[in-house]
Amino acid sequence: MEKIKRLQSVTQFNQERGQETLHPLVTVLDQSKSGNITATRFLSELYIVFLKEEKCADMLYGRGHYDYQNETLIFIAPNQMAGFDEPDATIRPNGWALAFHPDFIRGTALARAMRDYHFFSYGSSEALHVSEREQKILLECFEKIRFELEHAIDKHSKKLVISNIEMLLNYCERYYDRQFTTREExxxxxxxxxxxxxxxxxxxxxxxxxxxxxxxxxxxxxxxxxxxxxxxxxxxxxxxxxxxxxxxxxxxxxxxxxxxxxxxxxxxxxxxxxxxxxxxxxxxxxxxxxxxxxxxxx
CATH class of the missing domain: 1.10.10.60 (Homeodomain-like)
Structure with missing residues (x-):
């Protein structure tokens, strides 16, 4: 029987990729700096956004596969199953990843708005595909969050990180609307x-x-x-x-x-x-x- 791992913390997410934890509840990773990971299925307790910049192993979500292509985003919410369909294989991550624990946004306007980002409940073959220009905007959001996490913590830090996460998700919402339009037929x-x-x-x-x-x-x-x-x-x-x-x-x-x-x-x-x-x-x-x-x- 396949073992399902629990992804419980940001620290665990970072350690599996060989990257430093700058904040215990939120992380942004440039995956080109990540080490290889073992392909397993996991039950997430985090919100995760993956931006894949090139073709890699097909990732499972629930019972289906995300249709990874160049410049593809996928979204995972707490209590959702994800992982890889190649048990015990070694995977080299690429692109960028944002992961944050629900406690990081608890009590904020973003926490109340999360249910409106329906794409966190989308399934197989429903990934978001973005253009080169759209990808550039999203990368700027990832980089701004990363900058704040590397910056010395002050009274503005959390607010700025949360506002940039919200901006990233709002752009994703816009691009999903565009994707629905381009698939009108x-x-x-x-x-x-x-x-x-x-x-x-x-x-x-x-x-x-x-x-x-x-x-x-x-x-x-x-x-x-x-x-x-x-x-x-x-x-x-x-x-x-x-x-x-x-x-x-x-x-x-x-x-x-x-x-x-x-x-x-x-x-x-x-x-x-x-x-x-x-x-x-x-x-x-x-x-x-x-x-x-x-x-x-x-």
Whole structure:
């Protein structure tokens, strides 16, 4: 059975790469100065951002592989699994790495904003690919953080390090928006297939057997993480995939109310609701009337 290591501290992260620890809770490493590391899988307790400058070993994230190419960024959050698919092999790191413990930003505006950086929950084949110009800007952010860590600590140090981490993440957010735009054809194709999959889920009787469809169910169909899939659908439609599913559900419910004389309960069970009153509540919320009121009005 493969052994999974726990990555618990910044000091451990630095020691594995043969680099000095300048601060116990945050580090920025120029990986050209790192030593070889042993390829293992690990459960991270840190936030980590890797900027890879050239092709290297494929890195696992969860059950999938990041599609490393030149100038690629990947993001790992606490309690996420990562590592390499070459057990016991020796890997030569390259590029840059930022790692920080959640305690470093605890109680700050950045800590509250971390949940908005959805790319920390993205999965395989969802890495961020940047242009040479974009890479240059990101390298400046890494270097500014590194400069502050090498600078004598004063009352401004932590604030400046955190503001530069935030700037780095904000640029990454911008570049992900650009990446979504440059992949619009692929995204529209996924949206079309998403709609087909929703209809198939109900038409095939899957809803009656498995219950209401979830975002995770459809994300898995397209081999995407729920976070990436959610951002993709929202960008294309302006609403979350959960809202999109609910809207389709309401449309189907309306069709059933007109098409046959079955009870609301029978229709609710066929659509995947565990309890009929859940359909009534959702319908009232979306349409403004109960299913029975809607039937009587039409």
């Amino acid at each position: 692929v995204n529209r194709d996924i949206l079309t297939k998403f709609e087909e999959s929703i209809h198939n889920y109900f038409d095939s009787g899957t809803a009656a057997r498995l219950g209401l469809p979830t975002v995770a169910y459809f994300a898995d169909e397209f081999h995407l993480s729920p976070g990436y899939f959610g951002d993709l659908i929202k960008r294309e439609t302006g609403i979350s995939p959960q809202e999109y599913i609910q809207n389709k559900l309401i449309d189907l419910a309306k069709e059933h109310f007109f098409a046959d004389d079955r009870s609301i309960s029978e229709i609710a069970y066929e659509l995947g609701f565990k309890y009929p009153q859940h359909l009534t509540r959702l319908f009232k919320q979306k349409v403004g009337s109960t299913p029975n009121e809607y039937r009587s009005m039409n």
